[in-house]
Amino acid sequence: MLTDFGDEYEAAMKGVILKVNPDANIVDVCRVGAHNIREGAFLLRSVVPYFPDDTIHVGVVDPGVGTERKAIIVEGKQIFVGPDNGLLIPPAKSLGEFAVYEITPSHPSPTFHGRDVFAPIAARISNGAHAEDFGTKTDSFIEIDIEDYEIKEDIISCEVLHVDCFGNVITSIPRGVIEEVLDQGERIALSLFGKSIPFSRTYDDVDMHTPLALIGSHENLEFAVNQGDASKFLGIKTGDTITLKLLK
């Protein structure tokens, strides 16, 4: 379960699930920023490789609830239930092949889809139901690109997808891209806001309270401060666009 709410709303969803399947083992992924579909897609994608096959994910970051947005089930190695707004596709795609089913809407439309639509469907699938029991296969669904960046010679523009609980700043640049760029030359530092930040392998390669860039456990380029808070240190928050200069 990954949502942008938590609290009593998640509790109601868990009650709904346990009513249908009393043996369900429910894990909270985390609470993402309100209405932040991109952060939700990124974080859900970052954890799915560690979950068992056939795990059923309920993802609810749903600013469009109550509008015409569709609801979907995404079936691959793992199963995803939630709104058709891009949230579920990057995690599903990262696991390989998948099919998308559009959930047939009920009338009248319920108020809280997480509790009234997604949780009961997820619970029934955990009991043996199939995606096609709830809707029809479709090729029409919303995709988002959570690895949005641009490289022009020495300049990289990217997005801050997430600031974690330590204040580490996680960007939209995947490991492969940064390794390729670094391999081309002897560049071992990035300039951000005029500060030179060394690229490193672990958090401890720099002095205490000193910033560094590294490939973190989310597998993207991130900025950290050794035993400090990079978000505060650098003045960067989730959703910001930042421009980096590669230093030789």
Added chain:
Amino acid sequence: MLTDFGDEYEAAMKGVILKVNPDANIVDVCRVGAHNIREGAFLLRSVVPYFPDDTIHVGVVDPGVGTERKAIIVEGKQIFVGPDNGLLIPPAKSLGEFAVYEITPSHPSPTFHGRDVFAPIAARISNGAHAEDFGTKTDSFIEIDIEDYEIKEDIISCEVLHVDCFGNVITSIPRGVIEEVLDQGERIALSLFGKSIPFSRTYDDVDMHTPLALIGSHENLEFAVNQGDASKFLGIKTGDTITLKLLK
């Protein structure tokens, strides 16, 4: 489990429960404001309809711990264990008939009742024990009214029971009352602090960052801001008394 603490205190309670019943499936409802019995009663009531019959709730919002306040078990479709301070009655009542048992106190009195009294009793009930094994039936218990409001012609006074994780402001006015008031005329707006706020059906019926009033998923009147924080926008917090004027 609903408390006003969380953290290591809830963890100790969970340990106690799992020692007695290793198969217990424990769900956190949410953490309410410190000592806020009314908010706790409201939130617990808002989730119980979604939980299975025979769910056992441990509710610990207990400013009177260490005083003469009694401890109770409330037995209805679901079972509630906690302090006799009003917290457990609105949720139990919302599910229909119920009986209250006063827990026979132990000597010497333990320091942390959540961990030392309520959690072990809840766990033993989940293992098959009965309320009468821990005390005697009573008609004397504390009730609180969490739907406290007053209507005089066009003026409604009510209480803010809860501000949710999005900043939505949830009042003490239940759906029935507001629907009746709205049905009497063509009123479709409420005035709060001199601001006219339209009554709407979904969060998206107004422009972005604009306030609205609606019946939310807690089934009470609430104020929200489309993709914003109504608590900050309106300067209202949990426990406030607010006065609304119905606009024609």
Added chain:
Amino acid sequence: MLTDFGDEYEAAMKGVILKVNPDANIVDVCRVGAHNIREGAFLLRSVVPYFPDDTIHVGVVDPGVGTERKAIIVEGKQIFVGPDNGLLIPPAKSLGEFAVYEITPSHPSPTFHGRDVFAPIAARISNGAHAEDFGTKTDSFIEIDIEDYEIKEDIISCEVLHVDCFGNVITSIPRGVIEEVLDQGERIALSLFGKSIPFSRTYDDVDMHTPLALIGSHENLEFAVNQGDASKFLGIKTGDTITLKLLK
């Protein structure tokens, strides 16, 4: 599971555990301050007496990840898996006899030991594996003393180990010490920053919004404010060293 992160990082660890043992019943203890090994050791020790024998704890407060610090399994009545930095020893010791095994490191070293080393080992132990399957017994491990205090006549110096969710300030002075000191005379108050604070048995022995000292449910001396926040009231935070004067 006790960590200084939570969120998506704990979720990945839970996925790893459920992949190995789908029946694992995972409980979050709490999230401690970033890199605060002493607070983590104290809080884990405060909850272990309430958990069943053979509970497996994964403790990850690990500022030294990526350095030469060892990883250990501590086997006693309950089992602890985590870094060799002192975190796991006070909780293990509080339960009686224990043995320490140094985990044989894998090559190349993984980036996130909580997810890639500790969680899989804990899960395999929950499935029946033994500590000796993952390393060799050792007498060489790091111990920390979380009951660090000094008494000179009427003056006690101690450390603030934890500020809880209510703002209660929990010190490094255990119950036994404070009871002995209080027994020697008729002292019933402590002076802190020139304020006289009565020693009491329950939170309600003083007026509302008034500070008191007591033995709390962590079994150490703590400062509280009746229905208030002692940390804010006294201006004290986790990690502070404070000096108390016993008043006759």
